[in-house]
Amino acid sequence: MNEDLEMKNRIEIVEDNDVVRDGLKLLINSMSKHNVVAAYISCEQAIKNLDKDLPDVILMDLDLPGMSGIEGIRRIKKRNQEIHLIVITVHEDSEMVFEALCAGASGYITKNANHSRLLDAIDEVQSGGAPMSTRIAKMVVSSFQRNQNSPLTSRETEVLELLAKGKSYTVIADELFIHKETVKSHIKNIYFKLHVNSKADALEIARKNKLI
Template identity: 30%
Template sequence: MKVKILLVDDHDALLSGIKLWLSQVEEWEVVAEASSGEEAIELTRSLKPDLVLMDISMPGIGGIGALEKIKEENPNVKVLMLTMHSEEEYLKRALIKGASGFVLKKAAHTELISAINTVLSGETYIYPSLTNLLIKGFVGKDEEGKEQNSKRSLLSEREEEVLKYIALGFTYGEIAKQLFVSIKTVEAYKSRISEKLKMKRRSELVRFAIDEGLISINE
């Protein structure tokens, strides 16, 4: 069965180019194209795509507004954001709302297929030049003065460390390299974290990490 992809962008020329690039992969099928966030929401409801490839900046509700609604109604759908922006504010908001990754439009022709494969495998794809930007914007000192009975107290020091990386959008492979452990070990930590916190969705873990001061966001 082919992977169903919905394309969303208000620039026809870019949509045509992306559709051409995606046609290189036989297992993928572009099931529809949309030019607004509102249209993307409706098409996601009716077509139930596996992946939504969407511009972050569009008129109306915009990409982030559409992302939030799509993930609320279809939590299992992957949403990969296309962006011309390298401002951390756009990226942080999209990550918190449940984006599976980001690709800069100027690099789409070289990075898109790799990004989609990464996202479809269940990991997060962040274009390399954006990674440091996100780290600078997100990482902060642990917040002091939290109540002792917080769910955070259930986590070990290493589990907190893994949670930070997950919230920042690192893949399991990237976390494994940072911590000098195997990918299976990282997956085991993630499973324990989700079980302890009763949170399965990455967006829930991101919000928890922010609320507990493990990472910070300046809104």
């Protein structure tokens, strides 16, 4: 039971619900290769003891008293890039998912996942993977794909992409081998179709609707 404690994977839990936290702890400790070195109810506590606990993997809830899990991920990653953070949450809304991934989460598992999936996730991050629940993976992959019902023509989309890269009308014209005035016409049409009248607004609408 306590032999080779040094060799075990050091797992930490940050979760404010007592039942869930204790359940996770029991589950993980039931694997001889893992050792739950700490379990906290807030990011503040976890961060304070980070240098003492030295976790390899942290399972992190997102709804926490005080500092949010997202901010916690950001700060922990900043302090130590080696630590793998796996989000364990009920949230499946895209905003949360992308914020957590941008903040530095290596995995994202929803709480309805079964136990073996969770244990697999711990192994997976440690071998350089990125475990995700099915629906999360779908959201992530979908984020790369464009809206197929764009009101813009392909040429307009092309112009808007170059605009998004910060290029001027002149440069866009050169790259597309068309006249600068043509670029202006396209942009006028884009603004009309998107009901905007500035570059920033056009880009905002376009990105929100995945037109570019």
